[in-house]
Amino acid sequence: MESAIGVLVSQFKxxxxxxxxxxxxxxxxxHRLVTSALPNFVTNAADPAAIDQLMSSLDKNxxxxxxxxxxxxxxxxxxxxxxxxxx
Numbered sequence: 545m546e547s548a549i550g551v552l553v554s555q556f557k558x559x560x561x562x563x564x565x566x567x568x569x570x571x572x573x574x575h576r577l578v579t580s581a582l583p584n585f586v587t588n589a590a591d592p593a594a595i596d597q598l599m600s601s602l603d604k605n606x607x608x609x610x611x612x613x614x615x616x617x618x619x620x621x622x623x624x625x626x627x628x629x630x631x
Contacts, residue, residue, distance in 0.1 A: 552619060555581060556612055568609035574599050585622045 557566040559577040575595050578586050588594035602614045
């Protein structure tokens, strides 16, 4: 599990750092991450409007970016769904 967490953190920083700060994902960075790294886990990953809606639902402080904890909510949801756990 430790290696999986390491991968999630490093991938977040890679995508987050492409436009500036490696602490947050901008809209464009989030789009790139979802379409490149999660195309089979995120429904409608190729639809920009769907990804915008997903980002808005995760952006709890409404600052237009996702910090790691906001992003982590998506990972938890996807892992639960993939594992067949109750939502």
